[in-house]
Amino acid sequence: MNINLFNTLTKKKEKLIPINSSAVKMYACGPTLYSNPHIGNFRPIIVFDILFRVLRLIFGEDSVRYVRNITDIDDKIIDKANELKISTDELVNSTQKIYQQNLSSLSILSPTYEPKATDYISKMIEMITSLIEKKYAYVSEGHVLFEAKKFKGYGSLSKFSLKDIISGARVEVADYKKNPEDFVLWKPSKTNEPHWDSPWGNGRPGWHIECSAMISELLGETIDIHAGGIDLIFPHHENEIAQSTCCHDKKMSNFWLHNGFINFKGEKMSKSLGNTSIVNDLLSKHDPAVLKYSLLTTHYRQPLDFSNDLISYSENIINKWREHIKEVNSKELDSEFVNALLDDLNTPKALMRLQQIIANIKKDKNNDDLLAHFNNGLSLLGLNPSFNKTDLKLDKEFIENMISRRQEAKKDKDFELADKIRNELFKQGIVLEDTKNGTTWKKN
Ligand SMILES: [Zn+2]
Incomplete structure (x- = not known):
């Protein structure tokens, strides 16, 4: 079996030939946990989980090493934690609990490793030190910056030239930078921000x-596949390539895979637009298989239009599939179904094939081969309907903690903070009620 994947680096579909087929190496950039992930954050997670599953099928379950990280330090996390007057750890821990529940509801396989960025600070310091020694990076006012023009391959992924980057105002100008396109490897922490000791003073990584x-x-x-959302091509992935290549004098990744955006009524979905659909809320209303099916109806590189109509359409199909879900003895898969996935993860085609198989089952009800093809196809995609909507567990400790903080804020006449806490909990589906005997809460 061979898989062909579209490589952003070459803009072509290419056959994947792993460096070592008994240890295929794949990395996907995971979410920044400053609030509960929305459906747009979950698209790469679902899509690259399917890739992980297909690679395990081709090379063997123990032959694929998949890393999907958690970003637990970042400007957005710090801003949000400051806004709520809690620590970044408290914020990340509470969001992570919900995130992990969402992953398991959606039958996302656990990656081989799921590292948190802050556990790798010493490795970051080691790489930055090496980049300074090799003169790719310089220190300025407590910052360490990578000098982009020193790396000849800069722009090879995004196909942007340095001129495009500067004139397109894609970079921030700052007086501590030698050139506007230089990017931060390390920066000083402000008072009350998380910080780590480094040769360049107390600070935190870029x-x-x-x-x-x-x-x-x-x-x-060097790894086989690096994956992420299309919005990460520039600057995030371009900068990853520059740092890693200059640090190790080796190509960073042979394949770069990118998934398209999710649109909501024709607009790009992002938290700043406020039109987001939080996965946790969607899972309290819909079967996880319905949500997952919706996301797989469009090829991963295309933009996906997320709407209530799409959910109803998917619900209809999943409901029709339920009666054909059976325990099967054979492990056999349908070749057309598998071939669709081997062709750059063509999930719409694979789902269509499952529909055809269902049509054939209706004509030939006791055909064990067809039943096996259908059920094994569903299992490969992790798409078995769960019959029940997920009963989401709430992080009671976090909610009660936030309520007592709101109480304190009110005592201090900090009504702005008290309102922020109420709104934040509301966004998580929690309604507060103030009574004579204190504040109670319930699920919205
Ligand atoms: Zn990344």
Whole structure:
């Protein structure tokens, strides 16, 4: 079996030939846990989980090493934690609990490693030190910056030239930078921000070096596949390539895979637009298989239009499939179904094939081969309907903690903070009620 994948680096579909087929190495950039993930955050998770499953089928279950990280330090996390007057750890721990529940509801396989960025600070410092020694990076006012023009391959992934980057205002100008296109490897922490000791003073890493360090520590200097959302091509992935290549004098990844955006009524979905669909809320209303089916109806590189109509359409199909879900003895898969997935993960075609198989089962009800093809296809995709909507567990400790903080804020006449806490909990589906005997809460 061979798989062909579209490589952003070459803009072509290419056959995947792993460096070592008994240890295929794959990395996907995971979410930044500053609030509960929305459906747009979950698209790469679902899509690259399917890739992980297909690679395990081709090369063997123990022959694929998949790393999907958690970003637990970042400007957005710090801003949100400051806004709520809690620590970044408290914020990340509470969001992570919900995130992990969502992953298991959606039958996402556990990756081989799921590292948190802050556990790899010493590796980041080691790589930054090496980049300074090799003169690719310089220190300025407590910052360490990578000098982009020193790396000849800069722009090879995004196909942007340095001129495009500067004139397109894709970079921030700052007086501590030699050139506007230089990017941060390390920066000083402000008072009350999380910080780590480093040769350049107390500070914290830039976002890009986090992934480079986790990849090099957990998978090695060159990997087979690096994946993520299309919005990460520039600057995040371009900068990862620059740092890792210059640090190790080796190609960072042979394949770069990118999934398209999710649109909601024709607009790009992002938290700042406020049109987001939080996965946790969607899972309290719909079968996880319905949600997953919706996301797989469009090829991963195309933009996906997420709507209530799409959910109803998927619900209809999943409901029709339920009666054909059976325990089967054979492990055999349908070749057309598998071939669709081997062709750059063509999930719409694979789902269509399952529909055809169902049509054939209706004509020939006791055909064990067809039943096996259908059920094994569903299992490969992790798409078995669960019959029940997920009863989501709430992080009671976090909610009660936030309520007592709100109480304190009210005592201090900090009504702005008290309102922020109420709104934040509301966004998580929790309604507060103030009574004579204190504050109670219930699920919205
Ligand atoms: Zn990354």
